[in-house]
Each structure stands twice: as C-alpha cells, then as structure tokens.
Amino acid sequence: MHDKQYRVKVGLATCGIAGGAAKVYQILKDRLQESGIEVERTGCIGMCYNEPLVEVIEADGQSYLYGNLEPEDSLHIVDEHIEKGKPVRNLLVLGRSAETDDQTFLEKQHRILLKNCGHIDPEEIQSYIDADGYKGLRRALEQMTPESVIEEIKQSGLRGRGGAGFPTHLKWGLTRQADGAQKYIVCNADEGDPGAFMDRSVLEGDTHSVLEGMLIAGYAIGASIGYVYIRAEYPLAIRRLKIAIKQAEGKGLLGKNILGSNFSFELFIREGAGAFVCGEETALLMSIEGKRGMPRFRPPFPAQKGLFGCPTSINNVETFANVPRILHLGASAYNQLGTEESKGTKVFALAGKIRRGGLIEIPMGTTINEIVFDIGGGISTGKPFKAIQTGGPSGGCIPAELGDTPVDYESLKKIGAIMGSGGLLVMDEETCMVDVARYFLSFTREESCGKCTFCRAGTHQMLKILERITQGEGREEDVDLLIELAEKIKAGSLCGLGQTAPNPVLTTIKYFRNEYDAHVKEKYCPAKKCKALITYEIDPEACTGCTLCARNCPVDAISGMKKEAHVIDQSICISCGLCINSCKFDAVTVSSKPKQLV
Amino acid sequence: MKQATAADLRTLAQDHPVFAVKEIVDKHIESKGAAIPILQEIQNVFGYISPELLRRAGEFSGIPVNELYSIVTFYAQFRMEPTGEHLIQVCHGTACHLAGAERITESIQFETKAGPGKTSDDGMFTMEKVACLGCCSLAPVLTIDEETYGKLSPEKVRKIIKDVRRKNPEHSASKGDNESA
Numbered sequence: 001m002h003d004k005q006y007r008v009k010v011g012l013a014t015c016g017i018a019g020g021a022a023k024v025y026q027i028l029k030d031r032l033q034e035s036g037i038e039v040e041r042t043g044c045i046g047m048c049y050n051e052p053l054v055e056v057i058e059a060d061g062q063s064y065l066y067g068n069l070e071p072e073d074s075l076h077i078v079d080e081h082i083e084k085g086k087p088v089r090n091l092l093v094l095g096r097s098a099e100t101d102d103q104t105f106l107e108k109q110h111r112i113l114l115k116n117c118g119h120i121d122p123e124e125i126q127s128y129i130d131a132d133g134y135k136g137l138r139r140a141l142e143q144m145t146p147e148s149v150i151e152e153i154k155q156s157g158l159r160g161r162g163g164a165g166f167p168t169h170l171k172w173g174l175t176r177q178a179d180g181a182q183k184y185i186v187c188n189a190d191e192g193d194p195g196a197f198m199d200r201s202v203l204e205g206d207t208h209s210v211l212e213g214m215l216i217a218g219y220a221i222g223a224s225i226g227y228v229y230i231r232a233e234y235p236l237a238i239r240r241l242k243i244a245i246k247q248a249e250g251k252g253l254l255g256k257n258i259l260g261s262n263f264s265f266e267l268f269i270r271e272g273a274g275a276f277v278c279g280e281e282t283a284l285l286m287s288i289e290g291k292r293g294m295p296r297f298r299p300p301f302p303a304q305k306g307l308f309g310c311p312t313s314i315n316n317v318e319t320f321a322n323v324p325r326i327l328h329l330g331a332s333a334y335n336q337l338g339t340e341e342s343k344g345t346k347v348f349a350l351a352g353k354i355r356r357g358g359l360i361e362i363p364m365g366t367t368i369n370e371i372v373f374d375i376g377g378g379i380s381t382g383k384p385f386k387a388i389q390t391g392g393p394s395g396g397c398i399p400a401e402l403g404d405t406p407v408d409y410e411s412l413k414k415i416g417a418i419m420g421s422g423g424l425l426v427m428d429e430e431t432c433m434v435d436v437a438r439y440f441l442s443f444t445r446e447e448s449c450g451k452c453t454f455c456r457a458g459t460h461q462m463l464k465i466l467e468r469i470t471q472g473e474g475r476e477e478d479v480d481l482l483i484e485l486a487e488k489i490k491a492g493s494l495c496g497l498g499q500t501a502p503n504p505v506l507t508t509i510k511y512f513r514n515e516y517d518a519h520v521k522e523k524y525c526p527a528k529k530c531k532a533l534i535t536y537e538i539d540p541e542a543c544t545g546c547t548l549c550a551r552n553c554p555v556d557a558i559s560g561m562k563k564e565a566h567v568i569d570q571s572i573c574i575s576c577g578l579c580i581n582s583c584k585f586d587a588v589t590v591s592s593k594p595k596q597l598v
Numbered sequence: 599m600k601q602a603t604a605a606d607l608r609t610l611a612q613d614h615p616v617f618a619v620k621e622i623v624d625k626h627i628e629s630k631g632a633a634i635p636i637l638q639e640i641q642n643v644f645g646y647i648s649p650e651l652l653r654r655a656g657e658f659s660g661i662p663v664n665e666l667y668s669i670v671t672f673y674a675q676f677r678m679e680p681t682g683e684h685l686i687q688v689c690h691g692t693a694c695h696l697a698g699a700e701r702i703t704e705s706i707q708f709e710t711k712a713g714p715g716k717t718s719d720d721g722m723f724t725m726e727k728v729a730c731l732g733c734c735s736l737a738p739v740l741t742i743d744e745e746t747y748g749k750l751s752p753e754k755v756r757k758i759i760k761d762v763r764r765k766n767p768e769h770s771a772s773k774g775d776n777e778s779a
Contacts, residue, residue, distance in 0.1 A: 048735030290631030351734030
C-alpha cells in the first residue's frame with residue numbers, strides 16, 4: 001500500500017460532468033474509500049478539451065493532472081500512481097513527465113480571477129477562506145470608508161466585464177450619491193450569449209468570490225439588499241449559490257452586522273426564465289419585478305431609479321469576482337496588468353474550431369494570435385484559421401489578417417467588434433461567413449422583445465435577405481440593402497440588443513465581402529456549407545457498395561446493389577450530409593455546385 | 599416557517615391540483631415581484647402551465663390573468679403544453695452551430711419523429727432547440743432529461759435514442775462520448 005499521503009481532486013463543473021466526471025468521481029470515491037484518501041470536488045480548471053480531469057497531488061505538493069479519462073482509467077491511476085507511486089504517463093496532461101504540450105495552454109494565461117477555479121472546493125466556505133477569501137471584505141469593513149472603497153476601485157481601473165466596459169467606480173459612485181433610503185445591488189448572471197460560459201464557470205468554481213464582491217459593493221454604495229439574477233439553465237451554479245449563501249450566513253458574513261460592523265446585507269436569488277434581452281439592465285430589472293423583460297428608456301439610469309424605483313447598481317458576475325481580488329491585492333498591484341485604458345485581466349470562453357478550447361484568463365492586451373495559437377494550440381481541423389468572433393450576437397467577426405490586434409476594449413471597437421462578455425469563437429476555412437451572419441440574425445430576430453419597430457421588423461427583414469442569399473437566390477442589391485437596414489436598426493433601437501444586432505452582418509460584409517459576392521453573383525458557397533449551393537456525390541471508384549449510406553439516408557435518395565457503386569438521386573437528396581458522415585471509405589464527396597445546375 | 603418542497607407539491611398536485619397551486623402562490627406571494635417565481639414553480643410541479651392552472655394562479659394571487667399570460671408567452675422557459683416522456687434539448691449555441699447542430703437536429707427528427715418544438719405521435723419524445731447549454735468544448739451537445747451528451751454525430755444520436763427507447767427513464771450519470779463502453 002502507499003506510504004505517501006495523496007490528495008485527489010475531480011473537476012465537477014457542468015462541462016466536466018457532461019464529459020463524464022461524475023462517474024469518475026464516484027468510481028474514485030468507491031475505490032479509495034478504505035485508503036483514507038478523500039476524493040475532493042473542485043470547479044473548472046479551464047481545460048474543457050481534456051474533460052474529465054483528475055488531479056493527484058503528492059505529499060510534497062507536486063501536482064499531476066490527468067485528462068480525457070474513461071471510467072476505467074481512473075482505477076488504473078489508483079493502481080499505479082497512488083498504490084505504487086508511479087504516475088501514469090500516457091494519461092497525464094500536466095505535471096512532471098507529461099508527454100503533451102498542454103503546458104502552453106496555461107503559460108500565456110494570467111489567472112487572478114480564476115486562481116481558485118479548479119483548485120478549491122466551491123461547496124466549502126472554508127476552502128475559499130483558506131485561499132485568502134473574504135480578506136477583501138474584511139479590509140473594506142475594518143479599514144475603509146465606503147468612499148475609499150470606491151476610490152480604490154477607481155484606481156484599479158476596473159471596467160464592466162459584461163461587455164460594454166463602463167467604469168465600475170462611476171456606477172457605484174452614482175448609486176451611492178443618489179437619494180433614497182433603500183438601495184440595491186444586482187448581479188447580472190443572465191449569461192445569454194450563445195458560446196459563453198465564463199460566468200457559469202466562475203459561479204460554479206468560485207462561488208464565494210461573487211458573493212464577496214457583491215458584499216463589498218453593497219458596503220460601498222450603501223445597499224442592504226442584493227439580487228443575483230441567474231439563468232435557470234444553470235442549475236448547478238444555482239445550487240452552489242444557495243449553498244454559499246447559507247454557509248456565509250452561518251459564518252456571519254451575510255446577514256445582520258457583518259463581521260461585527262454595522263453593515264447588514266441580505267442576498268436573494270432570482271432565476272431568469274429564458275429571455276436574452278434580460279441581459280440588458282433595464283429589462284433585467286423588469287424581470288426581477290415580475291414583469292415581461294422589456295427595456296425602457298434611459299435616463300433615468302438604474303443608479304437613480306432602478307429596482308422597485310430605488311437606486312440600483314447592476315454589475316456582471318466577473319466584475320464582482322474581480323472586486324475581492326482588487327481589495328486584497330491593492331489597486332496598484334491590480335492595475336499593473338493590462339493596457340493603458342483596459343486594466344486587469346479578462347476571462348474568455350474559447351470554443352469553436354480550436355484544439356484546446358476552454359476557459360482562459362489573459363491580461364488585457366494579449367493578441368488574438370496569442371490566444372488562438374499559443375493558448376488554444378491552433379485550429380482543431382488542421383485547416384487554415386479564418387476568423388474569430390467576439391461578443392456573441394452583439395459582436396463582430398475579426399478576420400485572421402487582424403490577428404495581431406490586442407484584445408482590449410478600444411482596439412476591438414476600432415475594428416468593428418466588441419469585447420463582449422467573453423465568448424471567443426474560432427472559425428476555420430470550412431465556416432461560411434454568410435451562414436454565421438444568418439445564424440446570429442436568426443438568434444436576435446427570435447430574441448428581440450418587439451418594443452422597437454426597427455429591431456423587431458428590421459432584424460426579420462435582414463434575416464429574410466440573408467436566407468435568400470444562402471439559398472442562392474440573392475439579388476444584386478442585397479448587400480447594400482443589408483447595410484442600409486443595419487444602420488437604421490442601430491439608430492432606431494432603444495437598447496443594446498437592437499443597437500448591436502447588425503454587428504455580425506456588418507463585420508462579415510466588411511471583412512468577407514467576397515463571400516457575399518460569391519453567394520449572390522456566382523451562386524457559390526466557398527466553404528461548402530450552404531445546402532442549396534452544394535451537391536453530394538458518390539465517387540464510383542472509391543465506393544465499395546457497403547450500403548451503409550443508403551441505409552442511413554433519411555429520404556431514400558441513395559440506391560445501388562450490394563458491392564456495387566451507389567448513386568445519389570439529386571432530385572430527392574436534401575443535402576443533410578448524413579451519407580458523408582456514415583461513409584467509411586471517403587467515397588462521398590461534396591462540391592460547390594448549386595443543386596439545380598446538376 | 600416550514601415550506602413545501604417541490605416533491606411535496608408534486609404529490610399534492612396529483613390528487614389536488616388546485617390546492618397545490620394555492621400552496622405555491624402562498625409560498626411566494628409575500629416577496630416582491632412574485633409572478634415569475636410562482637409560474638416557475640407551477641411549471642416545475644406540473645410540467646407545464648395549462649390555461650386552467652394559469653386561471654387559478656391569477657385567482658389566488660390577485661395578479662390579473664392577462665398579466666400572467668403575458669409573462670408566460672414572453673419567456674422561453676414557460677410551456678403551455680405537456681412534453682413527451684423524454685425531453686430532448688438540442689443546443690444551437692454558436693459552437694454547436696459550427697459543429698453541425700442542424701445535422702444533429704435533423705437526425706433526431708428522423709429517429710424520434712419529433713420535429714423542433716414538437717412531441718412525437720407516440721408521446722415518447724419532445725424535441726426543443728435551445729440557445730446554449732454552455733458546454734461549448736463538447737459541441738455539438740444535447741441533453742435528454744437533463745443528462746448531457748457531447749461530441750455528437752448522427753450515428754451517436756441514433757445510438758442514444760435507441761438506448762433511451764430500450765431503457766426506462768432512469769439513467770445513471772454516463773459519459774456522452776464513450777462508444778467503447
């Protein structure tokens with residue numbers, strides 16, 4: 001039996017569990033039950049591409065991270081590493097003698113905000129306290145006035161991490177100065193951008209940091225009540241929030257006279273009901289008030305007249321999570337990181353056609369190429385890097401040529417994109433940019449609340465135009481029409497949803513005009529994605545007549561005798577692509593020929 | 599103060615649906631902006647919000663039914679019709695879209711005969727397209743009865759649906775992409 005004491009941790013955030021971590025956790029727990037080693041639970045370390053992940057820490061602190069585990073692999077790790085002291089090299093992704101290049105995934109990152117994610121147990125407050133937790137709050141309550149807290153945030157240069165980048169200290173200062181006996185703090189955890197999971201990961205992996213940030217904000221602006229408005233689609237984050245609130249109350253960190261001061265604070269959770277527009281602050285407030293989430297005209301700003309008519313400061317999850325770090329490290333240490341205008345770090349959800357997708361944290365000013373190639377390890381398909389999309393449906397597509405652009409609020413704005421809340425979608429040559437624009441427009445069309453005519457009807461018209469372009473029925477004037485509509489929607493919409501909805505279309509037209517022209521003028525989809533513009537065929541030389549494709553075809557368009565070359569009937573084929581997926585001999589090919597011309 | 603749990607309410611709802619609605623309303627009505635939490639809990643307990651349940655909720659809470667109706671139709675979470683035995687949610691987030699979510703949706707439709715937003719004739723499956731499940735590195739992704747399956751292909755979908763048909767609703771946590779198992 002082993003003579004060293006080991007620690008074993010399993011990453012149990014949503015994506016880990018989806019990758020099979022819960023099973024691994026259970027197996028390890030059962031297997032190690034008698035050894036006295038407790039299997040610890042932790043959040044997301046960010047290497048989503050390697051899930052499920054298990055960390056083994058030796059008595060001297062040496063850490064070994066195992067990834068991509070099948071359930072039986074975890075038993076193998078116990079047998080070899082824990083029983084015999086021999087790390088299982090072929091399963092290692094990080095640590096001494098690991099054979100992978102995963103180290104570079106972490107090297108370019110700078111993890112201040114995520115320092116606890118994947119290391120502490122988010123369901124144990126003591127685990128957070130041991131990692132310097134609640135020191136920021138203690139410093140605020142014991143050594144600082146509310147004004148000096150706001151001044152410290154000002155010195156840190158912290159700007160809203162929800163995407164717009166509004167200076168946090170201004171929001172807090174205005175709410176503090178506003179008249180009103182009752183004030184509120186609201187945490188916007190309605191992470192609605194498709195392709196974004198930063199806030200979820202922070203809430204699941206380091207729950208108390210968000211609570212601590214809200215408490216400090218409450219103290220700074222003079223609020224006694226806080227709400228966390230969180231998507232109902234995040235059940236694990238909600239569960240951990242509830243646990244965290246209970247534990248904080250138990251320790252006197254939430255409730256009346258916190259840490260013996262005269263500051264009291266209560267916290268409530270409100271579950272969102274699935275409306276993207278509720279990420280907009282005035283719509284979010286309407287939703288907490290129990291109404292339809294329709295944005296309203298500003299001013300008055302929420303800082304003056306917010307929740308239930310009272311002064312309210314609304315900040316994003318990541319913004320709040322930064323606050324305890326700033327107060328603990330001190331503003332002068334925090335603002336060393338980043339660029340002149342954008343201080344600190346930013347968390348991104350890196351996904352799409354990338355080798356190492358996951359949760360990353362970088363100092364502001366890191367370039368796109370560094371993210372894609374150094375951290376992300378390049379394109380997963382091996383095809384050339386084409387573009388990166390930031391900011392979800394409100395953001396833009398940045399072409400590979402602009403890969404040297406530093407990621408900060410101003411630089412991204414200059415090239416037509418936005419920082420956004422942190423979704424980074426990597427696209428390769430096989431991605432059709434017109435289809436990407438169509439995808440985002442179908443999303444915003446669906447999510448427009450309908451209040452402003454240009455947003456409601458304009459996005460619908462833009463979508464119709466984009467649909468006909470992808471179907472090979474685009475007209476000569478369509479691209480100009482899209483631009484004109486886009487400008488009008490931006491000008492004629494009340495809230496951020498409408499004002500930014502055209503961005504994906506405008507940036508793809510700006511940087512990938514040739515693809516629009518190919519669709520419109522030549523009825524040709526360069527990426528071979530748009531169904532109406534491609535043709536599937538079977539290469540009679542390569543086809544072995546195994547009949548698999550014919551059996552998989554949902555519309556019976558494929559015919560042929562056993563052991564003879566098969567043929568696709570183009571008049572029946574719906575271009576679903578199931579045949580190309582099922583063929584084991586690469587005999588099915590796809591070409592850029594419009595179906596009607598075959 | 600002891601509050602009824604969701605399980606208590608579900609039991610109550612089977613024999614006395616109206617009492618269950620009353621309990622739910624009473625549980626939330628004191629807090630500000632109670633309408634959405636009330637409707638969320640009704641859906642949680644009953645699986646959907648029928649016109650009758652909506653009418654009762656209005657009656658007990660004093661919130662006009664038209665206001666409740668406007669909320670139910672605004673938010674994507676609420677459904678006014680029951681789902682099939684198994685709820686399949688197909689992620690259509692950006693990463694999943696790039697990875698072929700459309701193809702996955704189609705293959706589910708072929709397998710279950712339930713189109714997007716619809717329930718199959720045999721009442722076995724309801725399929726929904728959802729915005730983003732937040733497991734982008736496992737794209738394309740779907741959930742069946744809240745269990746997540748990742749790195750999907752049409753073949754894998756076929757296998758998953760077959761397994762669900764074969765087994766009964768209870769699943770153990772299992773890995774989405776373990777074809778070897």
